[in-house]
Amino acid sequence: EDELNENLDQKDNMKRIKLPLKKPMEYRQDIIDSRAARKKKITAKTPKTKKVTATPAKKTEWQQLLDMDLTHWEKWVGVPHKTVTIPGVEVDPNSNGMNGKPLGLNNDPLNVLTMIKEDGIPVLKITGQIYAGLTTKKEFENYHLSLEFKWGEKKWEPRLNRKRDSGLLLHCVGEHGAFWNVWKRCLECQVQEGDCGDFFALAGAIADIPVFKPEKGRPIYRPGGEFVRVHGSAQRSKNFEKPNGQWNTVEVHTVGDTMFFSVNGKENMALYNTREKVKGGGTRPLTKGQIQIQSEAAEVYYRNIKIRPISTLPN
Numbered sequence: 001e002d003e004l005n006e007n008l009d010q011k012d013n014m015k016r017i018k019l020p021l022k023k024p025m026e027y028r029q030d031i032i033d034s035r036a037a038r039k040k041k042i043t044a045k046t047p048k049t050k051k052v053t054a055t056p057a058k059k060t061e062w063q064q065l066l067d068m069d070l071t072h073w074e075k076w077v078g079v080p081h082k083t084v085t086i087p088g089v090e091v092d093p094n095s096n097g098m099n100g101k102p103l104g105l106n107n108d109p110l111n112v113l114t115m116i117k118e119d120g121i122p123v124l125k126i127t128g129q130i131y132a133g134l135t136t137k138k139e140f141e142n143y144h145l146s147l148e149f150k151w152g153e154k155k156w157e158p159r160l161n162r163k164r165d166s167g168l169l170l171h172c173v174g175e176h177g178a179f180w181n182v183w184k185r186c187l188e189c190q191v192q193e194g195d196c197g198d199f200f201a202l203a204g205a206i207a208d209i210p211v212f213k214p215e216k217g218r219p220i221y222r223p224g225g226e227f228v229r230v231h232g233s234a235q236r237s238k239n240f241e242k243p244n245g246q247w248n249t250v251e252v253h254t255v256g257d258t259m260f261f262s263v264n265g266k267e268n269m270a271l272y273n274t275r276e277k278v279k280g281g282g283t284r285p286l287t288k289g290q291i292q293i294q295s296e297a298a299e300v301y302y303r304n305i306k307i308r309p310i311s312t313l314p315n
Contacts, residue, residue, distance in 0.1 A: 062146075062306040065136065065291075068115045068122050072138070075113050077103040078131035078182030083157045086110060097131055097158050097297075098180040105176065108132070112295050124293070124302040126166065129156050131182045132295035135172065141288030145170075145252040145307045149191060151244045152299025159297035163193040164244075166300045169202070170252060170259065171274065171289035178203040183292060187274060189252060189261045190236075191300070196250065197236030197261045197268040205286055206231045207259075207271035221269050236261070236268040247303075255313050257287050 005016055065072045080086060081097035086109050092100050103109070112132045116125050124134070151164050159165060168191055172184035179185070179202040187205050190198035199221075201207060208227050211219035211234060219228055220235045228234075240263040242248050251262040261269040275283040293302060 060308045060310070062308045064304075064306050066115075066122050066124060066303065066305040068117070070113075070115060070134070072136055073134050074137055075106050075108050076133045076135060076176040076182065077108050077112060078133075078177070078180065079103075080130050081157045084110070084130060098182075100181065102177055102181045103130070118301075118303070121303055124305070125152075126293070126295045126300045126302070127156075128152075128154065128166075128295050128298040128300065130295065131180060131297070133169065133176070133183050133292040134295075135176075135184070136291045139288050139290055140307060141171075142255050142309055142311060143252075143307050144310050145291065145305075146249065147302055147305040148247045148249050149300055149302045150247045151193065152301060154299040156297045162297075163195070164298035164300065165193075165294075165296040166191040166298060167200070167294035167296060168250060168252070169292035169294065170254070171205070171286050172292050173276065173286065173289045174203070183294065184290070185276060186289065186292065187259065187271060187286070189250065189269070191250065191294070193244070194239050194241060195236065196239070196241045196248065196263045198233060199230065199236075199261070199269055199271065200233045201231045204231075204277040206273075206275050206277065206283060208273040209234050209269075209271060223270070227272070234269070236263075238266070238268050240264045240266045240268060253310065253313055254287075255310060257285050258313060260313065 079095055079097055079100040079102050080091045082091060082093050082095045084091055110129055112127050112130050113134050114125050116123050155164060168189040169183060169186040170189060172186040174185045176184060183202055185203035185205055187207060188200035188202055190196060190200060207230055209221055209230050210223060210225040210227050212222040212225050213219050218233055218235045221237045249264050253260045257274045259271040259274060260267055274286045276286040278284050
């Protein structure tokens with residue numbers, strides 16, 4: 001107390017005040033008693049209220065795109081291969097399945113694209129006998145798309161001795177038949193044995209991809225690699241496909257002009273600055289469009305095709 005007062009700056013009319021000295025535990029007890037009295041007073045005045053549980057924010061719901069009536073889709077069937085027989089249809093004896101007159105919109109006499117049920121779940125069965133595309137009636141942009149697929153057994157000309165093949169076509173625009181008289185201009189996520197996640201640019205689509213360039217062969221996607229303009233194709237970083245006969249999950253995340261492919265939960269392709277050629281030269285952004293699923297000479301099954309809007313890409 002004396003030291004405190006000695007160190008005070010002297011001012012006119014100062015008064016010396018005696019400090020209320022107590023033992024340390026006495027101060028502590030005063031604080032405890034004061035808090036207890038205040039809590040008791042508040043509790044007595046506050047009425048009891050019911051506990052309210054906050055409702056969690058709803059997550060964006062999935063839209064199921066597959067039903068037994070193919071409500072959300074239309075069919076476009078391409079050019080029959082010369083080995084295909086269709087009652088009442090004259091097939092070009094020289095047809096390679098790409099050049100010629102397509103069967104066209106919702107004309108599927110051999111039921112290349114049909115719905116079945118497996119374990120009570122609607123499943124899209126694609127025979128692959130004719131090149132064809134199942135196309136959403138609506139356009140989509142800024143979305144997360146998820147589906148499952150598995151391979152069947154049958155293969156057809158002109159790919160009898162090649163890998164089983166299909167494909168997921170994204171941001172499809174323009175007219176049917178722009179590529180091989182069957183598919184639209186689009187960005188393709190390849191669905192092919194051992195190559196799921198490869199990128200193909202069909203009929204004038206373009207993307208920039210960070211890649212590693214081997215001495216021979218296509219550029220290979222590599223995060224952090226050199227960006228190259230791809231208007232043909234690029235190889236996925238790794239193969240994450242399961243053995244034939246098992247269901248695989250393919251996912252696409254796209255916002256603006258950026259798109260990622262994932263196979264069985266593992267990302268293996270990234271597209272940036274997605275765009276398309278325009279007449280007279282130059283390009284314009286390609287950020288939305290229809291979705292197509294390919295029939296490409298192999299038996300394949302799809303299920304649980306669903307989509308939901310997103311505004312940001314996951315890490």
